[in-house]
Amino acid sequence: MYNLEKEIYLGNSKNVYNKSEGISIIETEYQNKVYEGWHSHENAHITLFLKGGTIEKRKKENFSVSPGTVLFYHSDELHLNQNTLFPSKNINIEISKNHLNEFDITEELLKIGTANTVKTKLLILKIYNECLIGDAFSKDSIHMLFTDLASNKNYLDQFSKCPNWVYPLYELLNDCWNENPSLNELSKILNINPISISKHFPKYFGCTLGEYVRRLKINRSLTLIQKPSASLTEISFECGFADQSHFIRTFKQQTGFLPKKFQNL
Known part of the structure; x- marks a missing residue:
């Protein structure tokens, strides 16, 4: 069991975008079997699974993950992945603790906001697309899209x-x-x-x-x-x-x- 530092994932982190702004977008691919034990991540993050799939286990719940699945991870939340399909590909939106504090967003509020999985999925794709565009407006656009993602505080209610x-x-x-x-x-x-x-x-x-x-x-x-x-x-x-x-x-x-x-x- 171990904790992964910021912007580090078990697969091959193909690209890391916007990492100096408190929000990192990490494009991760899984071509071969990786570590299947319990692990956690330093920062909270949201993952959109684009390709492949896996069985994800947490302390109190399990998920059968397929393309289009969106999952939220608290910082230091233990989980493991088994029976991963290859190739698999994820987009991870990782948020630093300082960034959450700066914008007065708690991890729990962010989790509640991402419960609107349809809106969350489409916003993650827009954020990812802005990373690929990478022009003078992309950083501000990413922050605006993230604010929209985090603002849906009452979706569950x-x-x-x-x-x-x-x-x-x-x-x-x-x-x-x-x-x-x-x-x-x-x-x-x-x-x-x-x-x-x-x-x-x-x-x-x-x-x-x-x-x-x-x-x-x-x-x-x-x-x-x-x-x-x-x-x-x-x-x-x-x-x-x-x-x-x-x-x-x-x-x-x-x-x-x-x-x-x-x-x-």
Whole structure:
């Protein structure tokens, strides 16, 4: 059992970006078997699993990890990984203790913010894309994106004090993610005035109806697009987009990447 220092991971850390600014983005690949014992990391971090998979064990819970999984790690939190698939690839967003203190963010608040896995996943991809762009605006953009990621403090409690139609709407939208329900259609199903949905939707979902549905569609497409035989036309249709051009535009808007570039990551 051992503790890994900042920006060090068990796999091959291919690239480390933005490390002088309190937020490090570490691109890690796993081509061969690595240490499978208990270990921890000096800093808190969020990991997006892009390729491969693993079984992750912690003291009180286990995770079956596959492409698209997002996990939060407290600093010094013990965990181990077994049955890793090769090749695997992760993007790790690591935050120093000083940076968290400077922005008055606790690890627990950051964990709560990342519980919105769809939004977190898309923001991590935007942060990663800014690293690859690496121009004069990238550092500020990364900090803004991270602030957005950490600001969703009440996501886990969003349904605890809300009208009784909000959670059924959440379930309905997540169940019909590949469809394009209109506000009037949703209001009829839920038996609620469309004006009420329109007025209160941003308060409970953090964005407009259209933005929320687009996030769901692109989130599902991330898994489909990794398949070797994936056709953008087929994915566009399966995810409920009007055509391939609409899918490509929306994918770029939500992740920062063009679909073909994301396939080659």
